[in-house]
Amino acid sequence: MATSKLKAIIAGGGIGGLATAAALAQRGWNVTVYERQNELRANGSGIYIWENGLRVLEAIGAYDDAVRDSFRGTHFEQRDNANQIIESAPIPSDRRLITTHRKQLLAALRDACLRSGVTIQTSAEVVGATPRGELQFATGETVRADLAVGVDGVWSKVRQTLGLETLHEQTVEGALRTTIAAHPDDIPAKDAGKYIENWNGMRRLLITPVNRESTYLALTCPVHDVEARAIPVNKQLWAETFPEWAHLIERIGADVSWGVYSVTKCRAWSSGRTAILGDAAHAQPPNLGQGGGMAMQNGLALACALEGIGSARDIPDALEAWEQRERELIEHCQKWSCLYGEVTFLPDSVRTTVIKAAMADPWVAGQVFRAANHSPTGTLAEAAVTI
Ligand SMILES: Cc1cc2nc3c(=O)[nH]c(=O)nc-3n(C[C@H](O)[C@H](O)[C@H](O)COP(=O)(O)OP(=O)(O)OC[C@H]3O[C@@H](n4cnc5c(N)ncnc54)[C@H](O)[C@@H]3O)c2cc1C
Incomplete structure (x- = not known):
């Protein structure tokens, strides 16, 4: 039996929720996304998307729009x-x-959803879920479907009410994120094409071109570094910390957000006919730029795992098989992203030695880039490998 009559409801209209919704709808599911905010709204400035995430975007038909005019780094x-x-x-x-x-x-991602027939309902706050494929809303209403998916971020109500959480930890380090206007002479010609991560003590400045018009800056520091994490940004302090980049720092405007990172772990990714994925299930610090990539690839993998199931009764087994297949790589990526974050707390000279040694070791580099090099389930490259 085809899955065309099956219905899926998704809590959360972020990166992972929309990718999951598009992938399910493209496989014949009737999908509704419920988003708490009054519109779909991205939190943060720029985002790195590695090969694995780009392949997922291609598979769900969102690639061209997602990367149009965007920056492709060489180093x-x-x-x-x-x-x-x-x-x-x-x-x-x-x-x-x-x-x-x-x-x-x-x-x-939203446009890929709409083209695939997904319904997106905003101002819809999910407060709980049950293993019967039900989402409960702040209004008191309950909606039931063949499949419910919680992609409702690090504070996931779906994860909490299903009792799946084993860990939700916030890191000591956080980031101020902003976008500034790009000027042609911002980066010396010899450094064109680079993403540049600058360290000084426990402060870090990550310079990320996004397109010709804008550059994304992430200024990271421990949460106890109150001067450095202040908003409005203490430009003098940051310019003193990274004098070579003072010309960028002085251009920081009022649109800045601060946040620490979360790590979430779960005893399982599903209970009955309700699943969780993305930051709700496997949030990681952004050191490898893979949290969003993992959310999207796991959403596509979930849709693939449910492709061709005989009936709604088969969903719990299919969800277990999905977790079995995907979990090891995602937890590997989470572990190495956490490990990378540890270098923040090393003295400068030790950090330099550790980074040099680690990246010169092919085994370590292989671990760090394993997720980026992976062909996600449901992508063309993966199909070519499996055939
Ligand atoms: C500083 C920083 C930099 C990062 N950089 C990168 C990067 O470069 N590359 C990368 O791949 N990843 C990066 N990440 C990680 C990435 O942002 C997340 O992994 C990704 O957003 C997870 O997607 P998600 O859909 O699971 O969750 P989210 O993007 O958090 O989306 C959750 C959605 O659910 C909604 N929601 C929440 N609660 C409810 C509720 N109760 N009811 C209904 N809706 C609800 C929210 O409003 C939101 O729209 C970074 C993270 C941080 C903090």
Whole structure:
């Protein structure tokens, strides 16, 4: 029996929720997304999308819109507190890395959903879920479907009410995120094409071109560094910390957000006919730029796992098989993203030695980029490998 009559309801209209919705609808499901905010709204500035995430965008028909006019980097570079290059890793041409605006990515995913017949309902706050495929709303209403999916972010009500959570930890480090207007002479010609991560003590400045018009800046520091994490941004302090980039820092405007990172872990990704994914199930610090990639690829994998099931009764088994297949890689990525974050707390000279040694070791580099190099379930490259 085809899945054309099956109904899915999704809590959360973020990156993962929309990717999941599009992938399910493209496989014949009748899908409704419930989003708490009064419109689909991206939180944050730019976003890195590695090869794995780009393949998912291609598979669900959102790639062209998501990356139009966006920046494709050639090198990922780390610099020390004296602006000396620690490591400048070329990005191989078969492992694309593209940076785009979050709002552009979200709009591309929304449009892929709408083209696939997904219904998106905003101002719909989910307060709980049951294993019977039910979502409960703040209004007191309950909606039941063959499948419910919680993609409702790090504070997921779906995860909490299903009793799946084993860990929700917030990191000591956080980030101020903003976008500034790009000027042609912002980055010296020799550094064109680079993403540049600058370290000084426990402060970090990540410079990310997004397109010709804008550059995404992430200024990271521990939560106890109150001067550094202040909003409005203490530009003098940050310019003193990274004097080579004072010309960018002075252009920071009022549109800045601060947030620490979350790590979430669960005993299982589903209970009955209700699943969770994305930050709700496997949030990670942004050190590898993969949280959104993992959310999208796991949403597509979920849809693939449910393709061709005989009836709604088969959903719990299919969800278990999905978790079995996908969990190891996603937890690997989460672990290495957490490990990378540990270098923040090393003295400058030790950090330089550790980064140099780690990236020169092919095994370590393989672990760090394993997720980026992976062909996600449901993508063309994966099909070519399996055939
Ligand atoms: C500083 C920082 C930088 C990052 N950089 C990158 C990067 O470069 N690349 C990358 O891949 N990832 C990055 N990430 C991670 C990435 O942002 C997340 O992993 C990704 O957004 C997860 O998608 P999601 O759909 O699971 O959750 P979210 O994007 O958080 O979406 C959840 C959605 O659910 C809605 N919602 C929440 N509660 C409810 C409710 N009760 N009812 C209904 N709706 C609800 C929210 O409003 C939201 O729209 C970064 C994260 C941070 C903090």
